[in-house]
Amino acid sequence: MKRHTIDPRPGWQQTVEEQGVVYPLTRYPDGSLRPYWDESAYYTFALPEIEALEEVVEELHGLCLDAAAHIVERDRFEDLGITDPRLAALIAESWQRRSELPSLYGRFDLRYDGTGPAKMLEYNADTPTSLVEAASAQWFWMEERFPGADQWNSLHERLVAAWKRQSTLLPPGPVHFAHSDGDELGEDLMTVAYLRETAEQAGLDTEALSVEQIGWDRLSGRFVDERLRFVRSCFKLYPWEWLATDRFGPHVLDTLDNGGGTGTTCWIEPAWKMLLSNKALLAILWELHPGHPNLLPAHLGGPHELAATGYVSKPLLGREGAGITVHRPGTAPVIRDEACCYQELAPLPDFDGNHVVLGAWVVEDEAAGLGIRESSGLITDEYARFVPHVIV
Incomplete structure (x- = not known):
């Protein structure tokens, strides 16, 4: 794993915008605009490194599924801050019937510097973003700058194949694709638009709308779109913790399709993904697998020995x-007042003053690609930059 500098392509901003990255710049607190898509640098990996990382990601995904089963079987929802018994029961039912529910993708954030074992920082399996730049823009960048090179990136093909395989799990009618109007940058909009494109390439009928446009029809007791058509299935880039607790949350729970339901709405990702996108998972993983080389020590309730x-x-x-x-x-x-997970400090690798986190993608249950973000500090925040990669 090495970092290299390179001159950006002439007209790079227009190029990546046309490829779906309509948010290529980030506005900083001082009012300046700086690249979010940063092709003034790139990373190279050796093929054995990538193959080893793929194995790690799939093992971690399996451990996370085992931890989800443990949470359900031991009724540990309160450890996740889920105190509503009805919501917990619906999540448990969703988990138990997961083979009947469509579930698409997730992203691991990993600490890795090319020398030691990769360490899991967290798993966003509900509303992961940075997908368009990982699946599309960096692939086209590689084809233009390094023709004939390779990349850890089978995201597009795997997403299309996943929609095809899971199409039989979807209720009749179009799949609605929803994002929030509160998305000011356009990242959520373009992520949803890209996923809608992969569904259409899989042969599915689709419709786009915002979360705020979803209506409730009192007479039928169903969610409807702006044309008053039933929303039978919906991919939403909207966190479950909001969906289940906002103004229409009770209706979401009343009409939740946990497999084979009629008069209900099938949400993608399914409710059981709440088990994987909660930081309490990190502590439960360490409890179940202490000393695992790809996990960091983590606890609930306080840092303890950390x-x-x-x-x-x-x-x-x-x-x-x-x-x-x-x-x-x-x-x-x-000890903070709000519920937290306390995880061992593993400072992100520093490459020439850039702190690096690897975003390793999973589609269904298989490792599918890599996106890299750099930050100036130890926390990968909204000012992080996306940097492409190639395999050498």
Whole structure:
């Protein structure tokens, strides 16, 4: 694993925008605009490295599924901050009937520097983004800059194949694809548009709408779109913790399709993905597999022995690094008021002042690709940059 610098292509911004990355720049607090899609650098990997990472990702995915089964079997929903018995029961039912429910993709965030074992930082298996740049833009970049090279990237083909395989699990009618109007950058919009494109290439009938356009028909007791058609299935880039608790949350639970239901809505991702996108999973994984080479020590309720080695505290729910705090070795332990997971501090690798996290993608149950983000600090936040890669 090596970092290289390179001159960006002339007109790169227009190029990646045409490929779906309509958010190529990030506005910083000082008002300046700097590249989010950053092709002034790229990373190279040796093929054995990528093959080893693929094995790690699929093993971690299997461990996460085992941990989800453990949570359901031992009724540990309160550890995840899920205190509504009805919601917990529906998640458990969703898990038990998961073979009847469509489930598409997820993204592991890994610490890896090319020398030691990759370490799992977290798993976003509900609403992962940075998909368009990983699946599409960096592939076209490679074909233009390094024709004949290779990349850890079978995302597009695997997504199309997944829709084809799972089409029989979908109820009749179009699959609606929903994002929130609150998305100011356009990232959620383009992620959903790209996934809709993969579904259409798989032969599915689709419709687009925003979450805010989904209506409730009192007479039929069904969700409807802006043309008053029933929303029988919906891919939503909208976190389950919002979907289940906002104004229409009770209707979501009333009409949740957990397999074979009529008069219900099949949501993609399914409700059981809430078990994998909660940071409490990190502590449960360590409890079940202490000392595993690809896991970091993690606890609920406090940092415990990690105060001596340094730790990060992560809210159980959150994205883009929100709410994460870093605690250096030897500092007094801090117990936060909100429910958190306390994970051993594993500083991100530093390549020429750039702190790197690997985003390893899973489609269905198989490793499918890699996206790399760099940040100036130890937390990968909304100012992180996406950098492409090739295999040498």
